[in-house]
Amino acid sequence: MSRVIVSALALALLPGAVFAQNPPPAQPPPAQPPPAQAAPAAPAQPGVPKVGFNTPAGMLLVQIKPDQTTAFEEMMAKMKPALAAATDANLKQQGSFKVYKSAEASGGNALYVVVFDPAVPGAEYSFLEMFNKTLTPEQQRDPVNVENFKKWAGAFAGMNILNLSPVGGGM
Secondary structure (H helix, E strand, O other): HHHHHHHHHHHHHHOOOHHHOOOOOOOOOOOOOOOOOOOOOOOOOOOOOOOOOOEEEEEEEEEEOOHHHHHHHHHHHHHHHHHOOOOOHHHHHOOOOOEEEEEEEEOOOOEEEEEEEEOOOOOOOOHHHHHOOOOHHHHHHOOOHHHHHHHOOEEEEEEEEEEEOOOOOOO
């Protein structure tokens, strides 16, 4: 029930959030497609995620180039089952997101609302990086996956991050 309420609240607040924030410059997220050649693995360095939440729930307002909506929706359709099949518990939880397409455009771009409830505080929510973590090194080098990542990265026009906390006895 609380997820329905959070989702309804998120959709109700969407117009205000869109107009209250200055959209970032039209650049794709900083994630890179999987490498064509395997590089030696560098030691993992904990740090601040490029796209992350520090609250119990989060929402991304994702602007997609109008001619790239099919690519974005394809990525979302492939990512959800990949995250559900992940062995990492945090990735599995990150896969519980919901995606909504707004009827209104944002600066000429298609607008998608992605709700993460619950969110994993401190986890990376860059779509390409999340999806890449579900692939084996062989899958990352697969030419089909490399091309898909390039196509998906080119679909993004901008993104806004909203950290959400329950109020008034919510959740």
